[in-house]
Amino acid sequence: MIQGKIIKFHRELQVLKQIDLGEGICSKTHISKIERGLTEVSEETIELLAKRLRIDMKAEINTYLSLDLLLKEWHESIILKLNSKAESIKKQLEGIVLLQLPDFYRSYTLILTRYYLLIGEYTLAESLIEEMDSWHELTPYDQNMVLHIKGKFSLDHQKEYNDAISYLKKIDLTYYNNSEYYYDLAIAYQCMDSRVLAYYYANKALYFFTKSHSFTRIIETEMLMLIQVEQEEYFDPKDSGYPRLIEMADNLGLDDQKAKLLHNYAYQQFRYGYYDKAFEYYKQVLKIREPSHSQYLVSLEGYLNAATKLGLTSDTELLRLAKEGFTLANKLKDTMFTHYFQLHLYKIQNQKEQYYHYLEAEVYPYFKKMGYGLATETYEIKLFDYYMEIGEVELANKYALPILEKYRKNNELV
Template structure:
């Protein structure tokens, strides 16, 4: 960051006008030129301006150490070390307040936004985003790189995957203009792969995740390598290459076991359950889903719900209606009782199966619920697999009612949405 940018940032942070800073030292117009990096002030003028802004020495010798600590904090976040990241956050926050350096402040704000996203505090991340946007004009290329990367991650967390990918691609362009460590390159590639996966662009996903995996393996980073294997397994599963998917999940499982990553093991068991479901091996699928829930015992309710829903669906497909209904009722009760904000999506999922399994619900209620709430919601959020499944359920209902024209309409909808995700 240039001298003028540092001075302007500190002045704005202190909510001082140019007149207040320049008074008795230089003219306002000259200060404006300094802040816009049009002129370089003399040492004497710079010293006086720093005094006015409450900065003893703009280039304090300990700034390098502070910047080093900020980047170590960011590395702890990227490595998903929650305890270390939380500890360092409090320490660095105090250092930032004490030194009041413009460049360090910008990096802290950027990394603070990334920290909030890591801690799943989306509202705090959005508040940080608004503050960061106001400083964008003072950013150099490296700051802009983090800006685009973290904004991409925010949109990803909000399930706006096209916007996320757009920001990630901008970050990738800036990445080539700077010198970054290999682990940063791997992290960016992994995030790009995730976004491509959500958009069902499997070739791009595989390309980026393999690049990330090569770096993590060279660095013996077992946890991140396991995450890459999981993502590759999902890609191969979607392509119908189930044996390759099993191989990827097995490699991920071995790596996760070596580092005793319970959260990751829960994710792997869930994906193995989905794979077995695709192969119509219902008993094995149920076993893996149940194992996943054991690993997810202390996970957030949102993380557990995806597996609970999959287990309900598996019970239903295997005609174990008693267990399916019991799990639906238990899950809906959890939704009502728990204070943690849960996506409306799971309410819809569980209620669909409640309608399918319960004798107390009229067929007309089911029809209206599917047509007016369920299918439009998943269409809007581009959850194509769910649209295809629920359109088929509604088509089955119309067929039973001998409403063949409507049945044909929803079977076609199911087929059309399957084509969006599977080359048919």
């Protein structure tokens, strides 16, 4: 009985004993049965109890009945990255005390954690994840949502891609009707430099977002698939799908997606040696992004790379950009970009010995430990070239061996 749950909730909220609530209305035993839904009760008794609790019972019942749908709508807005709608619903929910009822509390907490992950409030998300670890007897749906949340937290904040994949691969869609997690798996595999699996899971995510008519997520997923395709040896940059996706994002007013596309298009141009185009696209991204944005550092580092390659920017300006990035990375406690910008600082100041010492002692071990495949291989090659250049063949071979082992074939030829 909904009325009984509401009465019990408000009684406990007001720290009232059953005997005090029922005084002059009904017995303590009757209150206990009402709260547990074990007895029929007259409307008159309900109204008297509601009046003593200073609540409008009809309004409370209507709120109770609407909460499931409102929570579902909030979760869907987060999945589809409708940030304004998600924020609006969150504000609507904040004044509803009935969310503390056991019927809603766990669902609300899970979706609130997803919201914090959406907007980058990782400290708040982490505290709720810690609370979840003390929960018992979760429903199968809640168990799977916890796995998704932990996977996203490992992926988006901790950059622990192996952990992210471990969590996400345990999700069972039999109990969890949210195929969005395929996108997170694709991102994790991309970061592990596993392009085939990244494309595979991105394609599954694209099917889900297409059915959901989510242009925001469709654009993001197509971009992720394009990243995998463009890294193939025979890809022709003239066939790039970025201009089409950038135009689509621009027409839809999706600034965040447009910035992501411009950034990736800039990176593509950089990889093919078109440093002037890369420089311009990175510059456009920095005009869209605020320094507080989580992806600002990524584009700033790309912009600095392109500016360095072009050779048209003074060392003073390059040094200023590198210091800006290093300071911001430290402020955000972003270890990866702290390393990147420190390397830039050494490189701009022609401190070659310090550059390679720092690369070998700090940067390379970090990327290897974190499982960043592409970065690890890139720095193995850099260290191999460096030691070959100074005649340290044994040390050079140390860094060549992991790459050789990766590509070693099991088949033997005569």
